[in-house]
Amino acid sequence: MATETATRTFTMVQAVREAMQEEMRLDSSVCILGEDVGPRGGVFLCTEGLYAEFGGDRVIDTPLSEAAILGAGLGMAMNGLRPVAEIQFIDFLFPGYDQLYSEIAKMRYRSAGMFKVPMVIRGPYGGGVRGGVYHSQSPEELFAHVPGLKVVIPSNPYDAKGLLISAIRDEDPVVFLEPKRIYRAVKSEVPEGAYTVPIGKAKVVREGTDATLISYGAMLHVALEAADRLKNEGKNVEVIDLRSLVPYDGEAILESVKKTGHAVVVVEAPKLGSFANEISAFIAEKAIEYLEGPIMRVASIDASVPYNIEKYYLPNADRIVQATKKTLEF
């Protein structure tokens, strides 16, 4: 008889925490650093209890400096540890962006492989929580564009745990973005014990034949809502959760788009220069002969995230439905 593995209904916060906790128990080189990650347990409680279990040498409260967190994490990774750096809000990463862009991403390359950076940079990102300009942004393309970084964005607690374990075990720096809007709003079954979800593999979360919705993170759930509404109108839409942006699963995208002939890419970032463009260009380059309508992009407005009228800024099911109909009716 197979061993029973306990499964619990978890939030993404719980899943993220358990991934770190279990990896820290398995591997003494895994450590955490960031602002308020110690006794406070992180402002979203993602590291709650870890300081008590592992102590201050492995759950390191740093001074308030993202450059210090990221740069120190880089040095720790180069010197044999596997740091998980928490950035309190991804919007706050930018004082340390040079550490990510010039140092962390390039260290392996510029040393011709003599130094490696097995490091995770994780933190909450995205809107929908009335966080205003600086607690709401989706800057994933600013990480995805940088050679040397991997970028992962889970949409549910099960994937969050498995992807974070993969990220911690990865030999390269992984930017792990947690959609805070669904930190507690979306729950799923999460097994005890280590399991991995591979980086670079998308998941077809709903099968369909008429069009393909491609999304990730919190927008995946908005895309699913749109798919429900389209179903009521007789349109059978396939929904793909990309899960990883770098590397992204081109095969899964092509397989679906070749079947449906229509692609709609839904992202939370402002549209200009967004990751939707990469996916759209990829589809156009590889499968234009299969397309029966334009590739549509649904994204946030090309503006910063407003505190008071945010709901008009973010993509919603209406806009996704409209975009899907536009390509279907082409």
Next chain:
Amino acid sequence: MAAPFKPFTDTPIGYVDNDGSPVAKMKPTLSDDQLKRLYGLMVLCRAIDDRGYIMVRQGRAGFLAQTAGQEASQIGSAFFLEKRDWIFPSHRELGAALTKGMTPGQLLAHVLGKDLDPAKGRNMPSHYGDGELHIVSPSSTVGNKTPAAVGVAMAAHIKKSGEVSMCYIGDGATSEGDTLAAFNLAGVFKSPVIFAVQNNQYAISIDAKHQTASRTFAEKAAAFGFDGYLVDGNDVVACAEITKFAIDRARAGEGPTLIEFLTYRYGPHSSADDDSRYRKKEELELWRNTRDPITRMKKYLTRQGLWDDAAEAKLQDEVKAAVEKGLAEAEASPLPAPETVFDHVYATLLPHQIEEKIEIFGHA
């Protein structure tokens, strides 16, 4: 142990005067053999530097940040580091890289971007690096290496490995935010890190007075809760002694130290710079003719009865042979294969890279 040095002095700590005579009450702990090795390394460093400059003039190298003038501060500061210790050089830290163990062949191959360069020519010349020797080649955005130098030290503390991290920055890099963040971090965690400020008095054209309103760069350490020492950076004995003190402190768990090495570069900022636009020839001549670290050390050794013409002639022969051998190795080394452009972005090629590689080179 009573501290042998006073932090935050207004005048530089020194052991040897400009004319090569010992400074009163400052008795070196260095052995005669160590003193001679320091001198020999400086002469070798100057010769490699000169060779690099010739390669630029010949059009064989595209860039160089000459080291000449700064041999004492670089070689003295790196002299007591062990192989396990880390250095984060700035560009121009030829002397530190040489002292840490890179060979003339590797150093010249680096200038030519050849395969023999441990970093395979990935970086512009004067950005020395070697994984095995824990020499981390710098990025050119000065200052941003400093937090990683502290991170390496924090890991050393966590692993109880006893490693020390030596972070070289110039006077200019002390103005960067990341540098101050790193100072702060090192102070809070009492990390085994040494910030070696090579104050050569110019960040390209900006002189030290326009870089900071502080009286010294050393005193900046006070704001972060550790000591800063101002040292005569052209006195290799002082540079080695003060750094040994800082290394011992770091290894004993007594935390970071900032050392300001007051020195001077003879060349322009780089081969792409024209220093006649911002500094007077007389100033350069003053430093080169009366404060040169190599000349000073030779006078000192001679006064101490440790050096004579025969020893000098033997050293010059050895240095010449070492540079010739290094040059031959560097020239014989091939350029890395074009396909290696894809290597080491990640541990393994990602799918989109494989596709690009096939597209460009016809194979994965």
